[in-house]
Amino acid sequence: FGSAAKADDALAKVKAAGELKVGTETQFAPFDFIDAGDHVGLNVDVFNEIGKELGVKIVWEDLPWESVLPGLDAGKFDIVAGPATITKARMEHYRFTVPIADATCAILKAAGDKSIQKPEDIAGKAVGAGKASSQMDQLKAYAATLKNVDIREYVDNSTAYADLAAGRIAGVANSLPNIAYVAQQRPDTFAVVEPPFGQKSYFGYVGRKDDDHKSLMDAIDQALVKMKHDGRLAALEKKWFGLVFDTPDTVPTPNF
Amino acid sequence: MDPSGAAMTDLTGKAAGLEAGGVALRIEGLSKTFGQNTVLKNVDLAVRHGVVTCLLGPSGSGKSTLLRCMAFLEEHDAGIITVYGEPLGFAPKPGGGRLRLPHAQVVRVRRAIGMVFQQFNLWPHMTALGNVSEALKRVRGLSRREAEARAMSVLERVDLADRAHHYPSQLSGGQQQRVAIARALAMEPRIMLFDEPTSSLDPELTGEVLSVMRHLAQEGMTMVVVTHEIGFAAQVASDVAFLDKGEILLRGLAKDVFAKPWHPRLADFLETYLDRGAAVLV
Amino acid sequence: MDPSGAAMTDLTGKAAGLEAGGVALRIEGLSKTFGQNTVLKNVDLAVRHGVVTCLLGPSGSGKSTLLRCMAFLEEHDAGIITVYGEPLGFAPKPGGGRLRLPHAQVVRVRRAIGMVFQQFNLWPHMTALGNVSEALKRVRGLSRREAEARAMSVLERVDLADRAHHYPSQLSGGQQQRVAIARALAMEPRIMLFDEPTSSLDPELTGEVLSVMRHLAQEGMTMVVVTHEIGFAAQVASDVAFLDKGEILLRGLAKDVFAKPWHPRLADFLETYLDRGAAVLV
Amino acid sequence: MTLDLDLILHSIPAALRGAGITVMMWIGGGLVAFAIGFLVALARRYGGGWVRWGLAGPVEVLRGTPFLIQLFLLYYGGPFIGLRLEPYEAGFLGTAIYGAAYFSEIIRAGLEAVPRGHVEAATVLGLTRTQTVARILVPEMTLLILPSSINMMIILLKETAVLSIITVPELTLVVTAIGSAHFAFVEALLLLALIYWGIVEAASALGRGLEAGLARYRMV
Amino acid sequence: MSWKYFELLALGAGVTAIISALAIAFGLAIAVPIAAASLARNRLLHRLGRSYISFFRGVPLLVQLMLIYYLLPGVGINLPSTVTAIVGLALCTAAYQAENLRGGFLNVAPGLIEAARMVGLGDRQILLRIRLPIAFRLVLPAIVNEAILILKSSSLVSVVGVSELTRMAQNLSTSTFKPLDMYAMAGLLYLLLNWCIAGGGLGLERALHWGRR
Numbered sequence A: 001f002g003s004a005a006k007a008d009d010a011l012a013k014v015k016a017a018g019e020l021k022v023g024t025e026t027q028f029a030p031f032d033f034i035d036a037g038d039h040v041g042l043n044v045d046v047f048n049e050i051g052k053e054l055g056v057k058i059v060w061e062d063l064p065w066e067s068v069l070p071g072l073d074a075g076k077f078d079i080v081a082g083p084a085t086i087t088k089a090r091m092e093h094y095r096f097t098v099p100i101a102d103a104t105c106a107i108l109k110a111a112g113d114k115s116i117q118k119p120e121d122i123a124g125k126a127v128g129a130g131k132a133s134s135q136m137d138q139l140k141a142y143a144a145t146l147k148n149v150d151i152r153e154y155v156d157n158s159t160a161y162a163d164l165a166a167g168r169i170a171g172v173a174n175s176l177p178n179i180a181y182v183a184q185q186r187p188d189t190f191a192v193v194e195p196p197f198g199q200k201s202y203f204g205y206v207g208r209k210d211d212d213h214k215s216l217m218d219a220i221d222q223a224l225v226k227m228k229h230d231g232r233l234a235a236l237e238k239k240w241f242g243l244v245f246d247t248p249d250t251v252p253t254p255n256f
Numbered sequence B, C: 001m002d003p004s005g006a007a008m009t010d011l012t013g014k015a016a017g018l019e020a021g022g023v024a025l026r027i028e029g030l031s032k033t034f035g036q037n038t039v040l041k042n043v044d045l046a047v048r049h050g051v052v053t054c055l056l057g058p059s060g061s062g063k064s065t066l067l068r069c070m071a072f073l074e075e076h077d078a079g080i081i082t083v084y085g086e087p088l089g090f091a092p093k094p095g096g097g098r099l100r101l102p103h104a105q106v107v108r109v110r111r112a113i114g115m116v117f118q119q120f121n122l123w124p125h126m127t128a129l130g131n132v133s134e135a136l137k138r139v140r141g142l143s144r145r146e147a148e149a150r151a152m153s154v155l156e157r158v159d160l161a162d163r164a165h166h167y168p169s170q171l172s173g174g175q176q177q178r179v180a181i182a183r184a185l186a187m188e189p190r191i192m193l194f195d196e197p198t199s200s201l202d203p204e205l206t207g208e209v210l211s212v213m214r215h216l217a218q219e220g221m222t223m224v225v226v227t228h229e230i231g232f233a234a235q236v237a238s239d240v241a242f243l244d245k246g247e248i249l250l251r252g253l254a255k256d257v258f259a260k261p262w263h264p265r266l267a268d269f270l271e272t273y274l275d276r277g278a279a280v281l282v
Numbered sequence D: 001m002t003l004d005l006d007l008i009l010h011s012i013p014a015a016l017r018g019a020g021i022t023v024m025m026w027i028g029g030g031l032v033a034f035a036i037g038f039l040v041a042l043a044r045r046y047g048g049g050w051v052r053w054g055l056a057g058p059v060e061v062l063r064g065t066p067f068l069i070q071l072f073l074l075y076y077g078g079p080f081i082g083l084r085l086e087p088y089e090a091g092f093l094g095t096a097i098y099g100a101a102y103f104s105e106i107i108r109a110g111l112e113a114v115p116r117g118h119v120e121a122a123t124v125l126g127l128t129r130t131q132t133v134a135r136i137l138v139p140e141m142t143l144l145i146l147p148s149s150i151n152m153m154i155i156l157l158k159e160t161a162v163l164s165i166i167t168v169p170e171l172t173l174v175v176t177a178i179g180s181a182h183f184a185f186v187e188a189l190l191l192l193a194l195i196y197w198g199i200v201e202a203a204s205a206l207g208r209g210l211e212a213g214l215a216r217y218r219m220v
Numbered sequence E: 001m002s003w004k005y006f007e008l009l010a011l012g013a014g015v016t017a018i019i020s021a022l023a024i025a026f027g028l029a030i031a032v033p034i035a036a037a038s039l040a041r042n043r044l045l046h047r048l049g050r051s052y053i054s055f056f057r058g059v060p061l062l063v064q065l066m067l068i069y070y071l072l073p074g075v076g077i078n079l080p081s082t083v084t085a086i087v088g089l090a091l092c093t094a095a096y097q098a099e100n101l102r103g104g105f106l107n108v109a110p111g112l113i114e115a116a117r118m119v120g121l122g123d124r125q126i127l128l129r130i131r132l133p134i135a136f137r138l139v140l141p142a143i144v145n146e147a148i149l150i151l152k153s154s155s156l157v158s159v160v161g162v163s164e165l166t167r168m169a170q171n172l173s174t175s176t177f178k179p180l181d182m183y184a185m186a187g188l189l190y191l192l193l194n195w196c197i198a199g200g201g202l203g204l205e206r207a208l209h210w211g212r213r
């Protein structure tokens, strides 16, 4: 870590300030959400551990998802929690932490909708996904292999879920962990369409790619790997998803 | 009795019939209240056919309100107004009290009346010709050509044929008021009401409007005029009524009233005018 | 030469010095153009100290513009105005032409002048006392107490001490105009300019304002008055100037002008007033 | 900071399509809003006490809450009361209703600003109420409310940015999506600002032209 | 709906109220010089005033906020979210208030200013003592109207990371899956806040009646 010695790089600044600023959107259960007024989720727990490793306090900033990555670019915070699906395009602009969860994309449908039994059944129906999300890209790619899927873009996932509940669309594409959580919370309204339709992909936290942030990102990666090995991450995954994901210790080359 | 005495009785509104030179518009026991404020109290007045009646009185005495009642722009609270014998707005009930007349009847009787306002009230989005011909088209149902021909001839009467295609904003105050007179005249009313027709005009533009009114008077139009132009009143009016605090203090022939203003309030009132015009004449 | 003849020469603006009863304000060769429209043409006038000068003339003849030039509310395009010998706005250059004077100089010379407008122009957000004391505080730098005491005494002069704490909207037109006079008087001007001070008043409220002005005149205030109140002009004015189409057609002592209006335009002009007021008096 | 001009240039066609949808929703919704507003204003002026009261409440609520919340309730709440609207329909209706509340107030003020004497002159001449409204009140009022109506239309244009929350692919949605896809947020925002500013300036210029054209009717 | 949620929404409403109040106050303060500039005879001042108004009225607030948030850091100005929100709202509303005030200034009868000049008041005294109070009173209803609009527009500041009322409602609707209840409640709170502004406006109008009935 040759550059870690620089006195004024991002890691040094974070340590000097005693706080790590994390941007996120608190509408991404179970990673980040508001429960009875409190900000909770996997991210909150994971970052608390990271904070302990680095010896700093975590300061959260909540923004609509479309503002989160621009905010990172503008230096409004040090890292983005999200998390975001690790994609080729994003890796050109950002540096991802090591994967923290599986992000493979699946379809959420209305409970009791018999017409959708497998992912291909969305052909001829309206399906939504979050605007500017990698799930949207995957959905578009997948839909191109089917017949006239009507794709709707939503500014956030909750409006897409609301529209699914209202019956305007037949499905919502999102990563499996998210929709599994939603379906588990409201089993009488929503159900997951198995299996996932997308290619294997992972979630990671997003940081800046420049030299200045290298030492900070390295330090966070170290902390995460440490958490994986001592079982802390697995415990948290169990707590929030009810299952444990098998994720690699380095950032794999994305499929898309 | 001498003739002027007879004329004064005539104006009480109690006597006189519908013979030539008879009563055009009669007001009996008229009262009008705004909220708590009684603005007209038991007013009797007979407007004689074919002559000019001037309403004088201090500011706030109720002149405008009385005139507006004559056009049924205000509903009077008590009393009866008849226009050439026909009741306007309310008819007396045989057993006492009054009966509200239907709207159609109001519209019909009001046809006999034309009104000219202090603020002209021309419609700014129509030319002079449009202002004058509008009611001819919509109310009389004339074709556009007929209406405009008729409007044109009325504009000629007020000497404004050359301004027919100007919008109100392009006309001087005096010209605007003449268009307003033409607009009323075009409907061929039998009685014309004027509410301070010159008092929003510059002194020098007043003349042209007074001159049009003088012509109308000479042609025998029945007119009721509220004005502060004492000179005009003295020259043109046959009858004068003086209002004070909502009551008619006196009425009579103009020549009597101006020559010997025997009532002290009237004398005071005329005094303020004399004070300001007299020095020129000595 | 008889005295009246001498006085008429006095008013040409060419003669007369600064002696008692001398010239307070002198206008020489003044011209004023709005766009293409030449409103004042080479006007000469001398306003005598301690007396009332009336400006008469038909509408649009340039009376208001001339008065506004005297207060430097309009900048004249040519000519020189001097106030008690000091040039206002422009000074003559030795070699010919004029020199624009600095703003501070304009403000200083303008202190000698007070002005009363047709529309009163009272500030609606201040009481009568506030209107009168504002400039005493901000311009003269008096303390609030001193300014209000002084303002109060001026309000007493116009007989409005009991209305000191009323807002303009709570005052009648006549009272408002008296406050406006007080506001100007409080700054102790040496010359007071009045532009049709009564013409937006109801006839019955005109008297109170004219009476305040009559008092001022009796106290020897130098006044220039544009008015349509011919009676007042004839009674109070010592000097009269008659404007027509931007030129001074004649000037002279009031008593000469009104007694024998020898110029045909003036005779015509007075005629319109006679026409409208005369009938009352016969 | 360097701007990716190429990206801006390449985004223009897509952005213009978004702008087309924005303008369509704006003009269409705005015109319908004006029409509804006019009827509401007339009803509030000439209607009975019940009509007046019944209309005053909704107008106040519509003017008092953010457009975003109204749209959300209409689109996502509508189905619960059996009103199932497609995005364009909901966007159009939402814009029309929101605008109508404002226009009804503008028009009401306009009707009141026509001098009473102008109406009385018509009454004395025998024009009926309908004729008076159609021939005198409406044309005179049009002149009086022109500036505030243009202003309102411009406000409405900018409010249409909110339609993105109900998935109408209008200008803001399209351009910010391009920005996200290429991680070029500042470029996208500048392009967006420029296009909106252009539409607003064009609308204002049109409004000024209209006003100038009608100036001769104006009393000074 | 549980009391807890209402409390949270009320908290959001508090944030909305404070941000809006500060934005309205600063906006008015900025609007005075902008209005004065846009009426100035000086060509440069006039241009500056007009351009300010044209830009801030021509671009949606949403875009303005994001520009301040993302563009300014590029030139070294990094404002916290709350400050960005207040500054953004204030700069935007200032353009509208300046237009309102400009209309007011134009409708102050020129005679009132001439009268001030005649008793010797200077330009600055005339602006502050005569023109501003009269213009302000003339356009007070429009100013109150704009205040209500800016309160409603403050629902957009969540894009720069401020958890105000609308954002609170969004967050709560995600976690409760009851979006309609949350939004309807938020709407009511907006109405309540607006009534406060409208009531304050009426009170101010009455306080500044200057003797009129």
Ligand SMILES: Nc1ncnc2c1ncn2[C@@H]1O[C@H](COP(=O)(O)OP(=O)(O)OP(=O)(O)O)[C@@H](O)[C@H]1O
Residues within 6 Å of the ligand: B034, B035, B037, B039, B057, B058, B059, B060, B061, B062, B063, B064, B065, B066
């Ligand atoms: N619509 C109204 N509502 C309440 N009061 C009114 C109304 N119209 C007139 N008044 C009151 O009635 C009284 C008489 O008013 P009116 O206008 O008839 O007087 P006027 O003799 O015409 O006075 P002026 O010479 O000033 O025109 C006044 O006290 C006035 O305030």
Ligand SMILES: Nc1ncnc2c1ncn2[C@@H]1O[C@H](COP(=O)(O)OP(=O)(O)OP(=O)(O)O)[C@@H](O)[C@H]1O
Residues within 6 Å of the ligand: B202, C034, C035, C037, C039, C057, C058, C059, C060, C061, C062, C063, C064, C065, C066
């Ligand atoms: N600011 C101005 N711009 C252009 N023209 C003006 C201006 N002020 C006055 N005028 C013109 O100058 C001429 C003289 O106007 P002025 O007001 O001095 O006349 P006046 O004698 O006071 O008339 P009145 O008796 O009607 O008040 C008129 O033709 C008028 O239209």
Ligand SMILES: [Mg+2]
Residues within 6 Å of the ligand: B063, B064, B065, B196
């Ligand atoms: Mg009257």
Ligand SMILES: [Mg+2]
Residues within 6 Å of the ligand: C063, C064, C065, C196
């Ligand atoms: Mg004048």
